[in-house]
Amino acid sequence: MYNHTKIEKKWQKIWDKTNAFKTTDKNDKKFYVLDMFPYPSASGLHVGHPEGYTATDIIARYKRLNGFDVLHPIGWDAFGLPAEQYALNTGNHPADFTQKNINSFKKQLKSLGMSFDWDKEIDTTDPKFYKWTQWIFKKLYENNLAEIKEIDVNWCEGLGTVLANEEVITDENGNKVSERGNFPVIKKPMRQWVLKITEYAEKLLEGLERVDFPESLKSLQENWIGKSEGYTLKFQLENSNKYIEIFTTRIDTIFGASFLVIAPEHEIINSIEKNKELVEFLEYSKTISERDRVSGLKDKVGVYTGINAVHPITKKIIPIWTSNYVLNSYGTGAVMAVPSEDERDLEFAKKYNLEIINIIQRQDNKNILINSDAFSFLELDKAKQKIVEFLRYKNIARKTISYKLRDWIFSRQRYWGEPFPVYFDENDNVYLEENIVELPYMENIKPSKTGESPLANNSNWLHFEKNGKKYRRETNTMPQWAGSSWYFLAYILKNADGTYIDIDSKEAYKRFEKWLPVDLYIGGQEHAVGHLIYSRFWHKFLYDIKILPIDEPFVKVVNQGMILGTDGQKMSKSKGNVINPDDIVNELGADTLRVYEMFMGPLTDTKEWNTDTIKGIRKWLDRVEVIISKFAENKTLIKVEEKNNEFTSLWQLTIKEVTDAIEKLKFNIAISKLMVFVNGLYKLNFIFSLEPLKDFLIMLSLFAPHISEELLEKIDEKQIKDHTWPQFNENLIINNLLKIPVQVNGKIRAIIDKEENDSEETLFAKALEEKNVVKYIENKVIKKKIYVKDKIIIINI
Structure with missing residues (x-):
């Protein structure tokens, strides 16, 4: 049984000393392999984290051995709400313990043998980093993609900040609460910085056709953007010259509209007299998150508003209801309800005993309109054309493209984040800072009662004079997503001495041409409609202003599966089923953990931790060490004349099949082929050459780098970084x-x-x-x- 602690520490020191994983710039063959960088929490890594990191590490090592220049960096998403909340709860300062957590994470990742280029390490709390976050924001502002607006936001008193829709959930009692901490969330009008991501909705959709993302991830983004092509129709209010506009994708069903439904936030609500039932419903609607309303509510409830509309063709009076299943942010915030053709409308109509009008009938294998006045008995396509012509002639309809995507609320009322590079004069005019605005160190970072950021309490930083005029700084900070929206570019800009080259320099453009796009990006699917959409937006914007040479940041995204506890449940402290990788490394070794996590099953599958199986992996690595040592230490067992066609075939076939499995990210299959090779090796009394052992160890080094380096040294071979990936001879394989x-x-x-x-x-x-x-x-x-x-x-x- 080999001493994993001694061997792993030995080779980690050698790798550091020899700069084994330094990013090279030797040729045009490049590969940029990226992890979704971690938030450095106090709890450190759990065994779910190394799965994705090991997968990217395997590919980085494989590409280096195949002669590629490889960029394999890591950094820290270290600003944000979690650190601030921990600071408030413990009395620590976020800057101090964030750096402590980063050091802990770094130590853990190094102990796992990850081949990161540590010269490329970034930290979003480093002013040298967020200087360029601020630069990008200023460019967004200069291009009319950033503005201050008075909008309804998700206000969380318990956290003292505004939350994005993605950060709000509904608890078991149906109340709207913060995803972090489960604090109550309400709608509240506030002045906020907003980024106009909606301007890029079409580009974001179009780009999905050109990237290799999982279909489930593409669907999540497509649904979040929510493009619909349809028509905006005018319904005149009863006894009024005013109109209410509705959006529909099924204008051909207009004769089936028996009522209208508007969102609880619709502007018309403010202009009508409200009874007790309506007031109570409007208060209730504030407790439902937009996330839940987008995903579909089981219980669709509503209230009659007390006002009616006039059908634009039949002139029939139809009631206007408000309900939680209509979003103010989609279309016009109002829909015509056609219960006979829409399941949501049908459910609502049945619940409140509203009229249901059948308008489509199947005749001679064709769908035709019925109960539709002069348009009855026309096929649907023909009917749609005629109805559109009629309504356009009457100036009632116009063609419209609508999106569910909303502009990005970019302000946070908290201390621990990137400051905005802006200031205001006494008339609230906006000015852009020429230089970086650094976050001041403050002992008191408690949220203010007024809803402002804690920075509002720092009068020395807040107010200043310039050319005899008084100014004040922006007290809000940027959301955590600001740094993660461009961090993958920062790795390219980072120099070995810790500095960054200017993002708009010729040298930067040259580096971007070399390294972009990211060839492989591995991370969790939970970032599909947050980080992955925001980063694509920023990237496309930087492309449009000619900072970047390409408009999509990531070629291929892979979502790794979750690793469950031994009880088959998601790991959590409350369940007591969290497994600390440090314990595994200490007991069984980092190589064992790496091989086990890749052998558990397909990378993208959810898998259950099994203590017996990981011990079996350690036993297998012990077998590898024994058999390699046997031939390394006894040269009489190497007989050149002992050619074995069957073993030669196995050797060559192993190279072929492991190579194929690695290319397809089927790491569990690759390991199983290496196991077959070892079984074949144990059957031999003699070996004709150490060449097959060398090739085997080079392949094994992707998964178990420490023991592979040790055994290569034992057979008098060079360090892994000085080898190339073995090639197979098809003619030697017994087919x-x-x-x-x-x-x-x-x-x-x-x-x-x-x-x-x-x-x-x-x-x-x-x-x-x-x-x-x-x-x-x-x-x-x-x-x-x-x-x-x-x-x-x-x-x-």
């Missing part, structure tokens, strides 16, 4: 025979031979006949059988 590992409940239990013409059924039959497989499945129900062609058989019981 009619493949070795297929059989996995039972996550462990390899047997290896079967696959003949060229073996069917899937034949392979399962062979697997189930293996003695070591029978041993584990006997008298048990097989729940799942999976065959990954030419790769592996998976049996779960």
Whole structure:
């Protein structure tokens, strides 16, 4: 059993000393592999974090060995609400413990053998970093994409700040609360900085067609942007010359409109007399998050407003209701309800006993209109055309494109964030700072009762004079998403001496041409409609002002699956099922943790932690150390004349299959092939060369770098950084025979031979006949059988 602590510390020191992972600039072959950078919390890493980091590390190591210039950086998303709340609760200053947490995270990542280029390390709280966050904001302002508006915001008294829609949830009692801390949230009008992301809605949608994102992630972004092509129609109010405008994508169903529904926030609500029932409903609606309203509410409730509209064609009087299933931020905040053709409208109509008018009938395999006056008995497409012509002629309809996407509320009433580079004169005119505005150090960072940021209490920083005139600074700070919207560019700008080159310089553009776009980005899907949309927006803007050479930041995004506790539940302190990676590294080694997390299953799947299986991985690494050491330490076991065609074929096939699996991010398959090779190695009494061992260790080094370096040294080979990825010779592979590992409940239990013409059924039959497989499945129900062609058989019981 090898001493993992000694070996891992040894090689981590060597890697630091030899700059093993320094970003190179040698050729045109480049690969930028990126992790969603972590927020450095006091609790440190849990075993879910290394999954994504190990995956990117494997690819970074693989690309370096294939001759690529590789950029594999890491940094810290260190501003934001969590740090501020922790500071308020403990009496610590966020600047102090944030740096302490960063040091802790860095130590943990180094202990896992991650091949980050630490010269590229960034920290969003570093003024050298947020100087350029402020520069980008100023450019947004100069291009009319940033402005101050009086808007309804999500105000959280408990946190003392405005929250974005994505930061508000509904609790088990149906109340609107903050995602962090579960504090009550209400709607409140406030003056806020807003970024006009809606100006980029179409570009954000179009760009999704050109990137390799998971379909589920694309759908989340498409739904969040929520593009709809339809018509805006005017419905005149009863006994009034005023109109209410509604948006519809189904103008052909206008004759089925039996009532209108408006959002509780619709402007017309302010102009009508409200009874007790309506007042109570409007108060209730403030407790429902927009996130829930967008995703669809189970219980659609509403109140009659007391006013009516006139149908624009039939002149029929129809009631106007308000309900929680209509958003003021989508379309016009008002819809015509057609219960016969819309499930939400039908549910609402049945609940409140409202009229349902059938308007579509199936005749001769065609959908035709009925109960639609002169348009009855026309096919839907023809009817739509005629209705549009009629309503346009009457100046009642106009073609409209609508989006659910709202402009980005960019102000936060808190201390711990990037300051805005703006100031105001006594008439509230806005001026841009020429230089960086640094966040002042303040002991008292409690939220103010007025809703202003704690910075409002710092009068020395807040007020200043310039050329005899009095000015005041902006007291709000930027949201945490500000730094994460461009941090992947900061890695490119960062120099080894800790400085940044100017983002608008010729040198920066040259570097961007070299490294952009990010070739592989791995992180959680929870960032799909926050960070990933915001960063695409900023990137496209910087492209438009000619700072960047391309308009999409990320070529390929992969969402890693979640690692659950041994109880099958999401890890949390409250459940007591959190597993600390430090404990695993101390007991079993970093290499064991890395290999285990990649062997658990496909990278994108949710997986359950299994203590027995990880111990099995450690035993396998011990076997690797024993067999390699056997041949390394006894040169009489190396006989050049002992050529073995079957082993040669296995050697070459392993290179081929591991290479293919790595390219496809099928790391569990790659490991299973390495296991097959080791089993073949154990069958040998002699070996004709150390070459197969060298190639095996180079491949293993992606997953278990420390033990691989140690064993390469043992067979008198160079450090990994000085090697290249092994190449296979197809002619040496015996094509009619493949070795297929059989996995039972996550462990390899047997290896079967696959003949060229073996069917899937034949392979399962062979697997189930293996003695070591029978041993584990006997008298048990097989729940799942999976065959990954030419790769592996998976049996779960």
